[in-house]
Amino acid sequence: MEESIQRTQTDELKPSVTSVGAIGWARSNLFNGVFNSILTIVTLYLLWEIIPPLFQWAFIDSVWHTTGKACRGIDGACWSIIPTNLRFIIFGFFPYESQWRPLLAMFILFGLLFYSRDRKHWTKYLGYGWIAGLFVMGLLMKGGLFGLTPVESTQWGGLPLTLLLSVFGLTAAYPLGVVLALGRQSKMPGVKWLSVIYIELIRGVPLISLLFMSSIIFPLFLPEGITINKILRAQVAIILFTAAYIAEVVRGGLQGMSRGQYEAAESMGLNYYLTMRLVILPQALKIVIPPTVSILISAFKDTSLVVIIALYDVLKTTQSVLSNPEWMGFSREAYIFVAILYFLGCFSMSNFSRKLEKELSAGEQQ
């Protein structure tokens, strides 16, 4: 029956040059239709107007290692403001000779964060690692043990302060947020309404009003003679603020649980605490990991608000460099540098969140 299949020799027809390769790609992605062609040309023209002068300003006409005076006459960017003041921008008023300590603490933090990226590493030991890591970081910042000279927390500043406020803010806010979410779902009306009032109240007001409260009202709350330092007060405000947002995210996860899960746990004879701890929360919290990462991102960005109550985070140290007469007027360069720092932080977190979302949804489909 070989003959039934005719094997005719034909020339393979190649697609025309204009529909494959770079030209074909451009035709189907940039010039499909009159409107798109006009749009492309206008956009290209605008880019041509913007990019080359910007490039010229940032890289060709710019200077990198000069004094502030030498910057005055040039057309390009004066990036010199960054390397010259880098240590102050990053570390603030931390004693100059001990600045290796916050640097090391930041490296430990980044190392732990990097290691935690992979979900395979999420074990009990990683939890212990984090606890030990946070302890070592605290020790490095505070000093006072093992021959490290003590550093007052009023001297903490710059990037370590920003990271401290956001990382500690989230770690402490998370349990509180879970409790509030459970409270809001509770059958006990008293507990439920307290949680609802707290969550809605906090979510309804801007963070800045809580920071004002922490900086000017909170001292009035305490009996005379007791003072709590400013950083801790701001930290508490950030924790109280973030907890309300986490509560709402966790509530979303709890509402996503099917009733069967509760009923199954109940029929096994588990009480409320065990039902939550062993059945509901492990599943609900897993669903809400991606939105939790976006809360971490906003918490990280929101720490910049402490500038308004005069804490020296990385934005404030930059501003105080800019108020130095030698460097006055180079805000563009300085702010772009800080923006890049924030961008790197947020971008890597949101990338991580996207990756995680993909992994988790892949798990659902199996």
Added chain:
Amino acid sequence: MEDSLPGSVPFWLDPKKRAIMFQIAVFAMVGLLAYYLVSNTLINLKKQSIATGFSFFHKESSFEIGESLISYSAASSYGRALIVGALNTLKVSFIGIVITVILGAILGVARLSSNWLVSRLSSIYIEVMQDIPILLQLFFWYAMFYETFPGPRQALSPINGLFLCNRGVAFTVPAANPAHKYMFLSLILACVVAYVIRRWAKKRQDETGKIFPVFSISIGLIIGTPLVTWLFFGAPTKMDIPKLVGFNFTGGITLSPEFISILLGLILYTAAFVAEAVRAGIQSVSKGQREAAMAIGLRPPLVLNLVILPQALRVIIPPLTSQMLNLTKNSSLAVAIGYPDFVSVANTTINQTGQSIEGVALIMALYLIFSLSTSAFMNWYNKRVALVER
């Protein structure tokens, strides 16, 4: 051992009684904490001899406010100063929201454009803007203003009647004329008529299936009626051009650097989030819907109007409202660059009177009113557009 009857369960094992006990304990704890804080506060206030209550409302404020929608001077009361601040907050939020929604919608659609260049640029914009703190952006724009633009005497004038200098942006507006009031009234009238026509057209379509060109007629009404009024009043074209007098511009409208920086920062930042909401909303409508609509013979504008938009808006509106609320809350950062919004005025009041508790309570109350009314609106809207499951 006797079997315990249902009535004689010890109270700590009865879930109902236990719940009551637990709630009493929680309330007692919260109450004790509140009592502790309040009593401390009262003692401290007395010691530092700080007044309490809102009697400072009527006192003379003795500070100036840079820009205000109602008449205000240092001789006015604190109460009036706070109203000025609240109006400034509303002003920047309202203008900000309108422009943000338009820009966000454009960016969101551009993000889904089949044009590779446009969609790529839009996604870069969205990613970058979302990742930079709004406060940093505000500082950046404010510094740009002062470092880029020259003084009023060398003001840049890229087009006739527009002046850019480090005192603000001055531009030409039509000179005041009684016609404007009537044009505004006729605009409102046109909107009302358009709304009535829309309801009537929807009712008629439900009953008879006939389609009435609501959109084009509404647009015609809304643009046409004020235009006719303007012509009726003899088409006044006199312009009020800003002139440099001394160190400042008079005439026209001058926007302060603070106002422009906060507006620009809020718009550029929030538009990125709005764009994401718009993109998600459009993507949430499945391709089958468009295909089905086209299969039953609807023309493309009708496909968009009757099938795609109603479904996309249901997804877009909730995050959009929360972004509007975010913009309003973020406008409180104006205090950092000196735009006299409510927080900034309240802050000055706190510094002068020392009544920090009242000041912060006022700030919180104002924003709570905004957010509670927004969520009331959202609940109403969600009920209205919720899918009716059959």
